[in-house]
Amino acid sequence: MDERQFLILINEHQGIIHKICRLYRDVREDREDLFQEITFQLWKSHNSFKNNSKISTWIYRIALNTAIASFRKKKQDIEYRPTLPEFAEEQPDEELALRQERLFGALKQLDDGDKAIITLYLEDLSYQQIADIIGISENYVGVKLNRIKIKIQNLLSC
Amino acid sequence: MEFNELKSTWNTVKTPEISSIEMRKMFSENRHPALKSIRKQLIIEIIGWCILLICYYTMFDGDKKPVWINILLVFSILLPVIHNLMGYRFAKYLVQGTNIQESLKNYLAKVKRYAAISIISKQLFLIGLLLFFTYGLTFNTSKYISLVIIGLIFTIQIVLTYRIWAKRLAGLEKSINLLS
Numbered sequence: 001m002d003e004r005q006f007l008i009l010i011n012e013h014q015g016i017i018h019k020i021c022r023l024y025r026d027v028r029e030d031r032e033d034l035f036q037e038i039t040f041q042l043w044k045s046h047n048s049f050k051n052n053s054k055i056s057t058w059i060y061r062i063a064l065n066t067a068i069a070s071f072r073k074k075k076q077d078i079e080y081r082p083t084l085p086e087f088a089e090e091q092p093d094e095e096l097a098l099r100q101e102r103l104f105g106a107l108k109q110l111d112d113g114d115k116a117i118i119t120l121y122l123e124d125l126s127y128q129q130i131a132d133i134i135g136i137s138e139n140y141v142g143v144k145l146n147r148i149k150i151k152i153q154n155l156l157s158c
Numbered sequence: 159m160e161f162n163e164l165k166s167t168w169n170t171v172k173t174p175e176i177s178s179i180e181m182r183k184m185f186s187e188n189r190h191p192a193l194k195s196i197r198k199q200l201i202i203e204i205i206g207w208c209i210l211l212i213c214y215y216t217m218f219d220g221d222k223k224p225v226w227i228n229i230l231l232v233f234s235i236l237l238p239v240i241h242n243l244m245g246y247r248f249a250k251y252l253v254q255g256t257n258i259q260e261s262l263k264n265y266l267a268k269v270k271r272y273a274a275i276s277i278i279s280k281q282l283f284l285i286g287l288l289l290f291f292t293y294g295l296t297f298n299t300s301k302y303i304s305l306v307i308i309g310l311i312f313t314i315q316i317v318l319t320y321r322i323w324a325k326r327l328a329g330l331e332k333s334i335n336l337l338s
Contacts, residue, residue, distance in 0.1 A: 003182070003185070007178050007181060007182060010181060011178055011181065014173070014175070014176060014181070015173045018173035018174060019168075019171060019173060022171075022173075033191040033192075035176070035184075036184045036189065036190065036191055037190070037191065037192070037252075039181060039184040039185065040184055040185065040187075040190050041252050041253055043184075043185040044250065044251065044253075045253050048253075061257065061258060062253055064258055065252065065253050065258045065261050065262070066252050066253065068258070068262060068330075068333050069252045069253075069261070069262060069265050069330070070192075070252060071326055096167070096170060099163075099167045100167055100170070100171055103164060103167050103168065111332065111333070111336050112329075112332075112333040112336070113333050113334075113336035113337040114336060116258060116337070117337075122164065122165055122168040122169075123168075124165070132257065133257060133258060134257060134258050134259060134337055135255075135256075135257030135258055135259030135260050135337070136259065136337065136338065149161060152164070
């Protein structure tokens, strides 16, 4: 895969990288750094991509791996702004923006590992695909997801 | 919110668009946020140590001290430089396996080794400097007090470095345990 082909692929999937950055980092600057780190790691490991798996599966794996493994900067104060963060700025539907904020508010409170599993679930990956990416059995994915769903329900009902 | 609703909300999230030109720049090591700061630190340190190595022989009486203590000083200065070079390579490759769990386990093992080298090299560097500058000194009470203060500063530094690494390692270990 040459640089041009790789660029096209990453461009097609940049949405999921942004969502992962939003989930794993609180401040805009940290999200930008993580986005850059993920893109860099994807480029560094693009030779390891085997055509027997889907490119999206490979991108999820590298992106989530990078988000968990890269060290966070010292915690900064959360920036309070009159409008919701950059994702919501173009969002005309207030109710939808609120729902998204609630969703991310709950997901952000999960542990890093749980965030990875729920992200893959929300992206509509099968249990088998999630198991392959994380490195656990398919059955255990089901167990983990049930636990995570209960956690999220509790967080959303608070 | 029901789970299907969560999925549909997730799918409606609009994300920013980064241009291909901007994206291409991100493949470069020069634009990498962590590597950039390590490189900057490395350059500043190397310049500083080079100046010290050029000047110490005459400025700090290196010529009047035995060869072994001069070699010890050069060695202790080289240690943090080598360590930083290792750190640069280390920060470059975060993905170390065919699935997330395997990759994190391999990465954790490497971070542990790197953390141990980080603490040891820092201490060897400080001990080397201390030995060089105290060699041949006649000690009196005030010098002993100074030595104790320096010793305390070294100890505090070890504790702080250890705590930083312990926190990072604990975070990684927690993620691995939650996934397994």
